[in-house]
Amino acid sequence: MRLLIVSDAWTPQVNGVVTSLLALVGELCDMGHQVEVLSPQRFSCVPCPSYPEIPLAWNLWRVGPAIEAFAPDCVHLATEGPLGWAARRWLLRRGLAFSSAVHTRFPEYLTARCRWIGLGVGYACLQRFHRHSQAVLVSTERLRAGLAERGLRRLMLWRKGVDTQLFAPRPELAAPVSAIFLYVGRIAAEKNLQAFLDLQLPGEKWVVGDGPQRVMLEQVYPGVKFFGYQHGEALADFYRRASALVFPSLTDTYGLVMLEAQACGTPVAAFNVPGPLDVVVPGVTGVLAANLRDACLAALELDRARCAEEAGRQSWRASAVEFLASQPLLSGRPASGELSKVIARNC
Numbered sequence: 001m002r003l004l005i006v007s008d009a010w011t012p013q014v015n016g017v018v019t020s021l022l023a024l025v026g027e028l029c030d031m032g033h034q035v036e037v038l039s040p041q042r043f044s045c046v047p048c049p050s051y052p053e054i055p056l057a058w059n060l061w062r063v064g065p066a067i068e069a070f071a072p073d074c075v076h077l078a079t080e081g082p083l084g085w086a087a088r089r090w091l092l093r094r095g096l097a098f099s100s101a102v103h104t105r106f107p108e109y110l111t112a113r114c115r116w117i118g119l120g121v122g123y124a125c126l127q128r129f130h131r132h133s134q135a136v137l138v139s140t141e142r143l144r145a146g147l148a149e150r151g152l153r154r155l156m157l158w159r160k161g162v163d164t165q166l167f168a169p170r171p172e173l174a175a176p177v178s179a180i181f182l183y184v185g186r187i188a189a190e191k192n193l194q195a196f197l198d199l200q201l202p203g204e205k206w207v208v209g210d211g212p213q214r215v216m217l218e219q220v221y222p223g224v225k226f227f228g229y230q231h232g233e234a235l236a237d238f239y240r241r242a243s244a245l246v247f248p249s250l251t252d253t254y255g256l257v258m259l260e261a262q263a264c265g266t267p268v269a270a271f272n273v274p275g276p277l278d279v280v281v282p283g284v285t286g287v288l289a290a291n292l293r294d295a296c297l298a299a300l301e302l303d304r305a306r307c308a309e310e311a312g313r314q315s316w317r318a319s320a321v322e323f324l325a326s327q328p329l330l331s332g333r334p335a336s337g338e339l340s341k342v343i344a345r346n347c
Contacts, residue, residue, distance in 0.1 A: 002070065004037075005024075005035065007084075017078065024323055039083070043057035045057050058082070073329055077098055078101050101158065103253065106125070108190070126152070134154060135327070136155050140274070161317070166233065176241060181246050187209050199296065200293065205224045207227065208227045239261045245286075262310065
């Protein structure tokens with residue numbers, strides 16, 4: 001199969017969407033498929049206002065020729081950005097089918113950044129973007145139910161995974177003398193990071209990641225250690241050295257960092273909200289509570305070996321097989337018999 005993924009989020013960006021897509025592409029290629037990603041790297045871009053790390057493509061007339069040149073069997077629109085909208089328009093004009101995905105709570109993020117824009121506006125945009133998609137992929141049953149209430153249709157489950165070879169415990173690491181509470185992710189308003197940084201906790205607070213709020217937060221919280229982006233084994237070591245991963249977001253659809261931390265044996269402390277509710281096994285891989293400080297302290301008491309064992313059950317191969325099964329051919333027909341055989345071989 002020749003699969004084209006259109007995404008406004010791609011390297012060198014560091015976020016859950018990019019992590020998921022990189023893992024997906026790697027697994028699909030290992031399964032023998034030809035995969036191409038149509039990303040901002042192939043276009044002229046301008047920085048996103050208020051978030052310059054995100055490039056926005058503007059020479060969108062090149063999207064159609066790029067799709068034609070690759071001649072895909074299936075097209076997946078991963079994001080609702082300029083490239084996603086341009087590809088959607090080109091495909092619809094030709095009566096071609098595609099799938100799409102909801103990776104983030106776009107309406108909530110839009111309202112968090114521009115408070116004068118109500119949630120209704122964001123969800124109207126979301127509905128329009130995904131209206132003609134043959135399969136709208138979501139990461140959890142809870143998100144599927146919530147989006148269905150908002151009027152989205154043809155919602156299908158595409159669960160995420162974790163690299164269990166990279167993210168795994170290392171018992172030989174010495175335990176920290178004092179507690180280390182770790183945050184990993186974007187440093188942006190929608191992540192609610194200050195809810196963590198304001199807590200009175202024993203030990204140290206570490207922040208791994210970057211974003212538009214970093215400079216301000218480093219000034220306001222001089223006692224917090226900021227390490228910037230980390231990758232690969234270095235990131236895994238941060239998880240392993242932490243006593244608990246603190247996930248303060250109230251708006252995430254999933255939160256891959258929670259699964260990565262758990263696979264390293266580090267329990268999660270988070271609010272009792274969607275996202276954490278779909279990733280954390282309460283009392284085993286983390287603690288969820290209305291009071292984030294209570295969750296942080298209770299997470300210190302959990303069994304790290306049991307935490308890692310539970311999180312290690314979810315592989316990226318299973319996630320890729322689930323993705324593949326949802327893909328319509330450009331003609332709109334469901335997966336062919338041959339594709340079904342490929343899927344079966346990799347289950």
